[in-house]
Amino acid sequence: MPSLRQCMSDKIRNALTSRIFDGSLKAGERLVELEIAREFDTSQTPVREALRELESLQLVESIPYRGTRVREICDREMIEAYTVRGVLEQLAAELAAPRLAGNVSSLRTSLALIHDAARTGDIEAYARHNIEFHRTIVLASDNQVLIQSWERLAFEARVRLHLHRRHEPSLVDRAREHDGPVDALERGDGVTAGRLLREHAESCKQRWCDRVAGSAASQQTGTTELTPVTASCLS
CATH class of the missing domain: 1.10.10.10 (Winged helix-like DNA-binding domain superfamily/Winged helix DNA-binding domain)
Known part of the structure; x- marks a missing residue:
């Protein structure tokens, strides 16, 4: 039953x-x-x-x-969430590096799937494999408070919601941003991997801010169409 x-x-x-x-x-x-x-x-x-x-x-x-x-996910919440995500993933990479050094096969698998989804424009698969990639690094930190804090950001839902609400984007460039952290983690270089992950989150946040500014400018000029939300904002 x-x-x-x-x-x-x-x-x-x-x-x-x-x-x-x-x-x-x-x-x-x-x-x-x-x-x-x-x-x-x-x-x-x-x-x-x-x-x-x-x-x-x-x-x-x-x-x-x-x-x-x-629930409505507002622009301010998205921007603040990316700031927190960047800090958490930077720390996660630093803590996870000793465990992942020479042992990144699961990350390589997720990365390959991210690239495949990007090439075919499959936003469902991209969102799914993207979040699994980031979750793998966070879980490898073995820090329960960090893991719980990251999970509460609920980025899987955020990414999918906004991708589905806008036109299908090109994902190839954003997929490439995941390569560097894997290479660094394979070397056991948590500092570099963490820096790259935080830069990735910050660049996503900046692109989101640019979208918000573009939408505001459109409204001021009387244009009703919002600037499309692209995967570059969401990965």
Whole structure:
């Protein structure tokens, strides 16, 4: 019985996630447990479990007496998150270097998949392998507080959400930015790997700031179309 409930919870979570990514569910839209349960012909228990998982990914938020709603990720939050991510990954690389020296096969595999996805323009695969690449380095730090802090940034959801909301970008240049840290970690050079990862996060943040500035300029000139969010902002 628990396994059946878990399967239904996963089904509901995946369906709602897809709707959030493709814009069918918009920021601020309320998610009513009873209505979702009726749609999937199930009880409210797996719905509640699915919503808790989406909240952990920061895709929805629950507000007392107001229910659960699709969460909006604002520009300021994205910019601040990249700042924190850069610092955390710099430290993670420094701590992980002794463990990864001469032992980066898993990173090489993720890196190859990132490049493959970039060449084919597969944004789903790119987002998935990109976050797995960064997570591998963070986990290798073996610092639980650091790992938990990094996970709370929920970058997998951020990347996928914004990629799905804009045109399909070219990812090849951004994929190359991951090569240097792997080479450095293979040598056991955590300082260089950490510096490169922080520079990568800072460059992503700067490109995001440029997009925000471009959008503001467009609004001032009466142009309603926003500057497209590219993978260079998101990798």
